[in-house]
Amino acid sequence: MPEEKEITNSGFYYIKPAANHILTIGKGIIKDSYTAILELVKNSFDADADEVRIKLIFNDKESKISIQDNGHGMTFETVTKKWMVPSTQDKLRQKKSKYKKRPLQGRKGIGRYASSILGEDLMMLTTEKETLETTELLLDWKDFYSDDKYLEDVDILIESYKSTNKPPGTFLTISGSNTWTDIELDRLIGSLKRLLSPFDDIDNDFRIYLYISKESSDKYSSYSEQIKPLPILEHYHYRIYGQVDLLEIKDGDEILTAKLTIENKSLSNISPIQIDKKFKLEKGQKFCGLLNIDIRAFDLDEELPGIASDESKKLVKEIPGIAVIKGGFRVRPYGDLKVDWLSLNERRFNNPTLRLSNNQVAGYVTILQEEESNLEEKASREGFKENEHYEGLVSSILTCLSVLEPIRYKFRKQHNKGGRKPKTINEQINEASSFDKLNTRIASALSTSNVSTTITDQVKKIIQEETKEKE
Incomplete structure (x- = not known):
């Protein structure tokens, strides 16, 4: 007979992600700040932007990173039902960008949360191309640092309005206290240059501009550059x-x-x-x-x-x-x-x-x-x-x-490359006139034959005189 069980509680439940789950998606998965910026640049590419402008400003202990593109932007509905939904499958279904039919770079729906690794606050302003509807969103990542809150408990204000003076595109502003070192900025530039393929003429259709202002740096006090792919190495074997x-x-x-x-x-x-x-x-x-x-x-x-x-x-x-x-x-x-x-x-x-x-x-x-x-x-x-x-x-x-x-x-x-190279005439002459090996061998033989040091020194002297004569 099967054992009878007395049910004390029963019901259907759903998984409720903790508030800090969103930080796990951003900080926990995205490896570093360079990767975070690259992901946001790829989002601009997916939005059919012709250009994206990255600006990093460091004053005292404050930092401000902005990423602005002129892509097709997003509607209020897209922001609330897709951008706000982690790991959406939308790009997996879409596969090509809306207007230029570019192959979409972001497929996992998590790159948008990469900004959490770059600073504490995110301000997003996006204007949709066809409706000219502007949507604004403000995120304070500190609101998610809690084990007592669920994602649904964090209120995020999102507003939209009609705009006639804002061009289509998306503008992200990330504020924080992290000041990058010059070495980190070097690596960012290298990462951006290595992001682009030197074989596809991509910068005719998608351009990346970088601006850096850092008070404590001579190199990056006022820096601007259009990012170009690393050149194909023309010098090789x-x-x-x-x-x-x-x-x-x-x-x-x-x-x-x-x-x-x-x-x-x-x-x-x-x-x-x-x-x-x-x-x-x-x-x-x-x-x-x-x-x-x-x-x-x-x-x-x-x-x-x-x-x-x-x-x-x-x-x-x-x-x-x-x-x-x-x-x-x-x-x-x-x-x-x-x-x-x-x-x-x-x-x-x-x-x-x-x-x-x-x-x-x-x-x-x-x-x-x-x-x-x-x-x-x-x-x-x-x-x-x-x-x-x-x-x-x-x-x-x-x-x-x-x-x-x-x-x-x-x-x-x-062609005798990498092997032992032939000796020059001078090297061969020097070797022929050298008695160094002979001198060592005779000295070794005399020392093992219990010959007195006086006789050994006399033999060495004779060989040295002979060597000078040959030279």
Whole structure:
């Protein structure tokens, strides 16, 4: 007989997020201030903006960060029913921007809360393009620092009104007390430049402007710049570029083809090599969609061709590895300095003369959108989920590098690059006239034969006199 249970309480309930849950979405998931600003810039891109203006002002211990775009803005209904709803699925369904049909960068619906990592207060003013309705919202993030409140207990005032003098777009103002160091500002500029793809002419359609005013800084007391993508490295020793695509599926195996071109700039008058490489993806790897690959490789023991020695050494120190581009923007952290996401250093450890390390390559791999590539970004915006398609991406890139590496190795061996260089005539003459090795061997033999130090010193003196004569 089943045991009878006496029910004391029963009912249907719903999950009530604590007020500080919203801070977990922002501060807990978004890695750092640079990532937060990049997410807000991507939101402007998704809003069909032609430009976004970022302004950072630091006075004493106060900071003000503003991000303004001229996109299509939002209505009161969009703000209250979508912007205010964490993790909305709206962008997952929409996929393309409203007017320019851009591939949407934000898919998780959490980037809007990235501002909580930048300051204590958020003021948003947004004017919708068609209705010219302006909506204002004020958030004090301190209101969410409580375990006793639920999200529904935090009142947020939102107002809208018709406007005739405000242009369409969204204007965010974030106030706080965090003063950025000059090094942090350097990193922000680097992050913004690395955000943009150097291959897509994106700045003709979407421009980023940065303004910085910091009283305590000489470098950033009055700084302004239009952010441009980092230039493609024109000085390199080797380059491999082309496409990787699916050729066929045979007996359940995915067969890929890589149509590649290899250039060698180490010496002049070396013609490019065309290579078609077929390869099979291994178990646990899946085709991740069409890839466009452009990678440059460097010999760290050689100066870069066509550039001064000092400049060559400077450039080589900044080799960033291989970046991944999606929809005109780089996916972090791929391509960040010293991020060896392909494990090239470990791979080189087992074969140092053949393999390239992470600080010897710089380049880009352009992928398709998530629906076609099945490469899904993590909620933290720090790379892709490491599924079978991600493993297929890694395998495809390494296969392309494996095409370049033996050609590079053969060339270096033929031209005695990186190996022991032939001795000059002077070095050979000096070696022939030197009695240093002989002197050491005789001294060692005499010391083990119990010969007196007087005789040993006499022999050394004779050899030294002979050496002077030969010189």
